[in-house]
Amino acid sequence: MNRSALCALAIILVACSRGDERRPTPTAPKGTLALGEPITSPFVTLAEIAKSPSKYEHQRIVTSGKVTAVCQARGCWMEIGDESGQAHVRMHGHTFFVPRTSSGHMARVQADVLPAGSEHCEESPQTEAALVELDATGVELD
DSSP, rough: OOOOHHHHHHHHHHHHHHHOOOOOOOOTTTOOEEEEEOOOOOOOHHHHHHHHHHHHHHHHEEEEEEEEEEEESSHHHHHHTTEEEEEEEEEEESSOOTTTTTTTSSSEEEEEEEOOOOOOOOOSSSSEEEEEEEEEEEEEOO
């Protein structure tokens, strides 16, 4: 090989090797349905968020709860709850959907906490029960 071909090959190899420096993507436990982005954010209980939603506004967190309702048109929203209350969870930008049969399953949700009264999808119920509104980027269903 001539010198310019060797230089070009070296540049390509260096550029390609930089892509390998990424951290491994966490995977969901076996038997879990993972949707959207991998869940990597810090965990905050639904009770903590419900106590002080404004404290978490515009932060990406992970929380969990039992799925109590799901959009039956497309699966573009769900509600999760525990003894502390409920959260309305929309799937970010309709980039993924939860199965319409998800009610009763436990969900881990990575999401941005939205200000109260945020816009809902046209299929979302307009209930006052959910004190917390989340824009999910990733969901794991057990």
